[in-house]
Amino acid sequence: MERIRLVGGHALSGELPISGAKNAALPLMIASLLTEEELVLRNVPRLADVRQLNLILENHGTSIEPVDSDPGFNGMGGQTLRFNTPSITSTTAPYDLVSAMRASFWVIGPLLAREHEAKVSLPGGCAIGTRPVDFYLDGLRALGAEIELDEGYVIARAPKGGLVGAKLRFPKVSVGATHVVMMAATLANGTTIIENAAQEPEIGNLAECLIALGARISGIGTPRLVIEGVEKLGGATFEVLPDRIETGTYAMAAAMTGGNILLRGARAENLRAALDVLELTGASVTDEDDGVRIIGPNGPIRPVDVETQPFPGFPTDLQAQFMALMTRSAGVSKIKETIFENRFMHVAELARFGADISVDGQVATIRGVNELRGAQVMATDLRASVSLIIAGLAAKGETIVNRIYHLDRGFERLEDKLRACGAEIERLDA
Numbered sequence: 001m002e003r004i005r006l007v008g009g010h011a012l013s014g015e016l017p018i019s020g021a022k023n024a025a026l027p028l029m030i031a032s033l034l035t036e037e038e039l040v041l042r043n044v045p046r047l048a049d050v051r052q053l054n055l056i057l058e059n060h061g062t063s064i065e066p067v068d069s070d071p072g073f074n075g076m077g078g079q080t081l082r083f084n085t086p087s088i089t090s091t092t093a094p095y096d097l098v099s100a101m102r103a104s105f106w107v108i109g110p111l112l113a114r115e116h117e118a119k120v121s122l123p124g125g126c127a128i129g130t131r132p133v134d135f136y137l138d139g140l141r142a143l144g145a146e147i148e149l150d151e152g153y154v155i156a157r158a159p160k161g162g163l164v165g166a167k168l169r170f171p172k173v174s175v176g177a178t179h180v181v182m183m184a185a186t187l188a189n190g191t192t193i194i195e196n197a198a199q200e201p202e203i204g205n206l207a208e209c210l211i212a213l214g215a216r217i218s219g220i221g222t223p224r225l226v227i228e229g230v231e232k233l234g235g236a237t238f239e240v241l242p243d244r245i246e247t248g249t250y251a252m253a254a255a256m257t258g259g260n261i262l263l264r265g266a267r268a269e270n271l272r273a274a275l276d277v278l279e280l281t282g283a284s285v286t287d288e289d290d291g292v293r294i295i296g297p298n299g300p301i302r303p304v305d306v307e308t309q310p311f312p313g314f315p316t317d318l319q320a321q322f323m324a325l326m327t328r329s330a331g332v333s334k335i336k337e338t339i340f341e342n343r344f345m346h347v348a349e350l351a352r353f354g355a356d357i358s359v360d361g362q363v364a365t366i367r368g369v370n371e372l373r374g375a376q377v378m379a380t381d382l383r384a385s386v387s388l389i390i391a392g393l394a395a396k397g398e399t400i401v402n403r404i405y406h407l408d409r410g411f412e413r414l415e416d417k418l419r420a421c422g423a424e425i426e427r428l429d430a
């Protein structure tokens with residue numbers, strides 16, 4: 001099994017290119033199922049989750065072809081892929097394909113909208129809480145779908161003439177449920193209004209892509225999305241937005257190591273809350289023409305309290321990375337996780353570096369220590385694993401991160417990018 005070895009103590013410096021966002025690429029790829037015409041996506045990151053979703057889409061009849069290699073900055077640019085689904089060849093998404101990644105469940109929206117039926121296995125993904133799908137199912141029911149659960153599968157059927165526009169309100173903000181109901185509503189008869197919709201930039205990216213395909217959507221970036229159904233969608237070429245979670249992750253790594261890096265291609269407006277918090281720790285954050293520059297604190301890292309919130313609040317997907325940073329603060333900080341109930345699995349692993357963290361329910365208290373020491377650690381989920389890399393970059397001596405397949409699901413060429421900025425990091429084969 002592959003591992004990552006790193007030796008801490010090097011301040012990151014230079015330029016680090018930001019990839020296309022995993023959490024935008026996945027729904028955009030899934031949206032290609034809505035149309036029989038071609039969707040060309042640019043800046044798709046080369047990630048295990050993207051490869052897994054390709055398999056799932058192929059199972060439904062999509063052909064996927066790379067257009068050209070788009071090597072971009074230092075050979076680290078994204079790829080361009082063409083998606084064509086002239087007809088849906090299967091409306092079933094089987095367990096063995098769906099169980100590896102929660103977002104694959106989202107095919108239920110397009111399959112139901114276009115074919116009026118779908119049979120999709122209940123999802124898997126990172127073990128960061130129970131992550132039910134009740135909001136998705138209630139949303140689809142509001143559009144007229146009949147839904148039953150059978151042996152681990154959700155079986156959904158639209159009314160005879162197809163889904164019907166409706167007004168619905170999610171009880172709690174859900175990124176996935178917003179993606180799915182928005183996709184389904186594009187082909188429904190009549191108008192759908194989604195209240196309490198997620199406002200994450202990835203929702204906006206999907207909505208813009210659907211509009212490019214011919215959908216009628218307004219209210220992007222607000223909690224109220226209005227979707228007027230159309231008979232069919234056409235083709236488009238569209239670009240995946242830069243990854244705000246990757247941006248925030250490397251921003252924390254720069255702050256942690258007292259570095260100075262330009263996060264090339266990053267868009268500060270998509271992670272303002274996290275960058276504001278970073279400034280409170282003493283780091284400097286500057287918007288530049290071609291990205292965001294982070295300079296580590298000139299002095300001790302100041303402790304800051306944080307509570308995760310849906311966008312535009314502090315993202316849960318940066319909680320573990322921020323906790324790694326706080327392990328080295330000159331004081332005590334508290335982090336409250338409000339989105340997922342079981343997202344502190346990195347605490348035990350960070351303790352191996354000598355971090356002082358205690359957890360009480362949804363709140364972690366982090367007492368900064370003077371020094372972290374390199375350790376053998378285990379990646380537990382996607383974002384947690386990268387918090388161990390951040391700790392290792394600042395720790396004294398050698399760190400080995402085991403089970404790094406979690407990292408490959410969401411971080412493109414992590415070790416190459418960090419090495420180019422002066423980190424001592426390599427991938428070991430066994």
Ligand code: UD1
Nearest residue numbers: 023103131132133134135136173174175176177317339340
């Ligand atoms: C997406 C992101 C993930 C991020 C999360 C929150 C992708 C591929 N994944 O996940 O990286 O951490 O948003 O920003 O984009 N919930 C229910 N019932 C439902 C659906 C959700 O109770 O039917 C709950 C969840 O358990 C969780 C909360 O709602 O507590 C938010 O989850 P949601 O926004 O749906 O997360 P995902 O879309 O799975």
